[in-house]
Amino acid sequence: LTQPGAGHETTAMEHPSVTAAVLLIGDELLSGRTRDVNLQAIAAFLAPLGVPVMEARIVADDQNAIVAALNALRGAYTYVFTTGGIGPTHDDITADAVAAAFEVGISERQDALDILLRRYEEKDLTPARRRMARVPDGATLIANPTSGAPGFKTGNVFTLAGVPQIMRSMLEDCLPHIEGGRVVASRTVRGKGLREGAFGDALGAIAKRHPDVSIGSYPWFGPEGYGAHLVARATDTSALEAAFAEMIALVRAEGAEPEVIDS
Amino acid sequence: LTQPGAGHETTAMEHPSVTAAVLLIGDELLSGRTRDVNLQAIAAFLAPLGVPVMEARIVADDQNAIVAALNALRGAYTYVFTTGGIGPTHDDITADAVAAAFEVGISERQDALDILLRRYEEKDLTPARRRMARVPDGATLIANPTSGAPGFKTGNVFTLAGVPQIMRSMLEDCLPHIEGGRVVASRTVRGKGLREGAFGDALGAIAKRHPDVSIGSYPWFGPEGYGAHLVARATDTSALEAAFAEMIALVRAEGAEPEVIDS
Numbered sequence: 432l433t434q435p436g437a438g439h440e441t442t443a444m445e446h447p448s449v450t451a452a453v454l455l456i457g458d459e460l461l462s463g464r465t466r467d468v469n470l471q472a473i474a475a476f477l478a479p480l481g482v483p484v485m486e487a488r489i490v491a492d493d494q495n496a497i498v499a500a501l502n503a504l505r506g507a508y509t510y511v512f513t514t515g516g517i518g519p520t521h522d523d524i525t526a527d528a529v530a531a532a533f534e535v536g537i538s539e540r541q542d543a544l545d546i547l548l549r550r551y552e553e554k555d556l557t558p559a560r561r562r563m564a565r566v567p568d569g570a571t572l573i574a575n576p577t578s579g580a581p582g583f584k585t586g587n588v589f590t591l592a593g594v595p596q597i598m599r600s601m602l603e604d605c606l607p608h609i610e611g612g613r614v615v616a617s618r619t620v621r622g623k624g625l626r627e628g629a630f631g632d633a634l635g636a637i638a639k640r641h642p643d644v645s646i647g648s649y650p651w652f653g654p655e656g657y658g659a660h661l662v663a664r665a666t667d668t669s670a671l672e673a674a675f676a677e678m679i680a681l682v683r684a685e686g687a688e689p690e691v692i693d694s
Numbered sequence: 695l696t697q698p699g700a701g702h703e704t705t706a707m708e709h710p711s712v713t714a715a716v717l718l719i720g721d722e723l724l725s726g727r728t729r730d731v732n733l734q735a736i737a738a739f740l741a742p743l744g745v746p747v748m749e750a751r752i753v754a755d756d757q758n759a760i761v762a763a764l765n766a767l768r769g770a771y772t773y774v775f776t777t778g779g780i781g782p783t784h785d786d787i788t789a790d791a792v793a794a795a796f797e798v799g800i801s802e803r804q805d806a807l808d809i810l811l812r813r814y815e816e817k818d819l820t821p822a823r824r825r826m827a828r829v830p831d832g833a834t835l836i837a838n839p840t841s842g843a844p845g846f847k848t849g850n851v852f853t854l855a856g857v858p859q860i861m862r863s864m865l866e867d868c869l870p871h872i873e874g875g876r877v878v879a880s881r882t883v884r885g886k887g888l889r890e891g892a893f894g895d896a897l898g899a900i901a902k903r904h905p906d907v908s909i910g911s912y913p914w915f916g917p918e919g920y921g922a923h924l925v926a927r928a929t930d931t932s933a934l935e936a937a938f939a940e941m942i943a944l945v946r947a948e949g950a951e952p953e954v955i956d957s
Contacts, residue, residue: 458910461747462880463737464925465912467730470752474726484724486759487752489733492910496749519891520911521898551891559894596915617725628782628814631822635784647721647755648783649728652859662727 447666449612451477452504453487456497456515456525457593460489468595469514476602481612481666482510492516497528505532505588510609515593517582519559529585530567539564543572543581550579574604584608613666618675622687623658625650630685634661637681641674643667658687710929712875714740715767716750719760719778719788720856723752731858732777739865744875744929745773755779760791768795768851773872778856780845782822792848793830802827806835806844813842837867847871876929881938885950886921888913893948897924900944904937906930921950 453473459465467489474484485508490496497516504511516525530537543564551560563580566572573582573589577600582591584605591601627650638646644665651658661678665671682689716736722728730752737747748771753759760779767774779788793800806827814823826843829835836845836852840863845854847868854864890913901909907928914921924941928934945952 458908458927459912459925460733461737461750462927463734463741463747466734470723471726471729474724478726484726485754486763487724489750489752491748500749518911518913519894521894521901522910555891557891557895559898560891562894563891594913594915628818628820628823628826631782631784631825632820635822638784645721647785648781649722650781650857652857662722664721664725 447481447483447485447612447615449482449510449610450485450508451482451510451512452508453484454497454500454504454511454513455487455489455593456492456513457489458491458522460515461491469593469598472595472599473512473514473602476599477609479614480609481614482609483612483615492522492524494524494528494531497525498532501529501532501588505586509587511588512605513588513590514598517563517580517590517592519557519562519580523562525590526565526567526583529570529583529588529590532588533567533585535568535585537565537567540566540572546572546579546581571608573601576600576603615664615666616668616671617662617664617693618671619660619662619692620675620679620682621658621660621690621692622682622685623656623690624687625659625682625685626657627659630659630681633681633684634678637674637677640677641670643670644674646674646678660692710744710746710748710875710878712745712773712873713748713771714745714773714775715771716747717760717763717767717774717776718750718752718856719755719776720752721754721785723778724754732856732861735858735862736775736777736865739862740872742877743872744877745872746875746878755785755787757787757791757794760788761795764792764795764851768849772850774851775868776851776853777861780826780843780853780855782820782825782843786825788853789828789830789846792833792846792851792853795851796830796848798831798848800828800830803829803835809835809842809844834871836864839863839866878927878929879931879934880925880927880956881934881941882923882925882955883938883942883945884921884923884953884955885945885948886919886953887950888922888924888945888948889920890922893922893944896944896947897941900937900940903940904933906933907937909937909941923955 488500516523567585570583570585577597647662649660663675679689751763779786830848833846833848840860910925912923926938942952
């Protein structure tokens with residue numbers, strides 16, 4: 432029962448100054464009914480702005496759960512993006528939860544109602560649909576070019592729809608409200624036949640030699656065999672390239688043909 | 695700026711006595727590089743045991759982040775499942791983080807090492823691979839029939855691999871450690887052409903009449919058009935069926951053909 436020499440080395444990239452968190456809201460995501468795709472879309476949207484997603488949470492359509500998560504995240508990160516729960520049905524309670532988290536009122540707003548009235552005739556504007564014009568006090572509307580009903584920005588929290596096509600179309604109007612940070616660049620090399628257990632020590636040594644570069648290893652298994660992707664991420668491009676050159680050499684030393692995937 | 699009549703009604707199913715949370719660990723899930731599939735698999739595994747997943751969090755390969763999330767979740771839910779970060783590379787720090795969260799030591803364990811030695815010849819047991827025999831003090835091993843290296847159960851926390859095929863194969867050995875709760879049954883009806891804004895008020899009224907049933911509405915859009923799934927969930931089967939009958943009638947009243955999806 433000896434303690435092995437290999438301790439853990441954490442990846443030590445400098446802490447980013449601008450950060451984001453994502454709060455995914457919906458019973459269906461937790462029950463296994465639906466698999467989320469919004470986190471990936473938001474992360475891909477924010478990465479080129481230099482805004483890394485540091486944490487995500489998934490909670491049910493439950494006001495206490497939403498408020499607790501929102502208050503934890505909006506205090507800890509520069510921006511928070513919520514998805515889900517702003518539609519017209521009784522289980523759409525995100526707007527109320529955001530207002531409760533910020534301890535502000537919520538009411539139907541004329542500008543939001545006007546947007547709905549461009550979409551629906553007045554006779555079709557059911558009480559359910561009118562719910563979508565309710566916005567926390569002081570919030571800024573976020574345009575929804577797909578289905579009309581707007582999202583909104585409350586403080587540092589963007590509240591977006593849950594349906595992926597709609598959510599993605601709303602990101603555009605978030606852009607003017609986001610002040611980006613230093614962009615994290617990334618480089619990936621893939622090696623077929625690579626085994627983490629074989630190259631792990633050498634990769635750990637590379638990570639230690641390049642403390643400003645975050646280095647990850649992602650094994651894959653599939654019908655065509657197995658292998659790993661090695662990924663380097665950093666804000667400093669020359670540090671990134673130096674570490675990446677060693678990673679390519681490592682793949683070759685392990686007997687695999689290095690395939691550089693992005694650049 | 696009038697306040698509309700429609701307040702929000704939360705879904706009011708009785709609070710389950712046995713609950714779970716899922717903690718997904720890995721930079722790649724937050725950067726957008728990888729889309730998680732493990733949450734859905736764990737939820738599908740636990741549902742028939744009467745253990746609903748109440749919350750999920752996604753954090754980076756960062757010890758402080760893992761420890762903070764673990765301590766929040768293991769105090770709030772009956773069981774916690776972590777995925778990711780127990781492989782052989784330097785960014786695999788989950789075992790250390792679990793030990794830190796429980797404030798116990800961590801060391802290489804003979805039983806875990808024996809499992810690895812059934813897989814690897816001693817000369818191939820690199821320091822990197824040996825890392826996978828490090829287990830928090832007092833933990834119980836969880837078998838990994840796919841790739842050997844075990845997971846472990848520490849208190850109420852199950853620590854599993856991140857690679858989906860491996861993770862799923864480890865759930866089997868979690869089973870003896872899980873005491874289930876009341877099973878939540880669910881019924882789903884699909885209606886093509888349904889619009890949430892049109893049926894939202896009526897569905898809200900059904901939810902109000904059946905407080906022990908959790909009712910959700912999930913719109914869909916696709917090449918074949920649009921519509922919604924209406925889902926009822928409850929532990930009490932007769933309450934479930936009563937609400938579901940009204941939901942089917944609602945779909946029909948909206949002019950759509952109700953398609954019952956599961957039963």
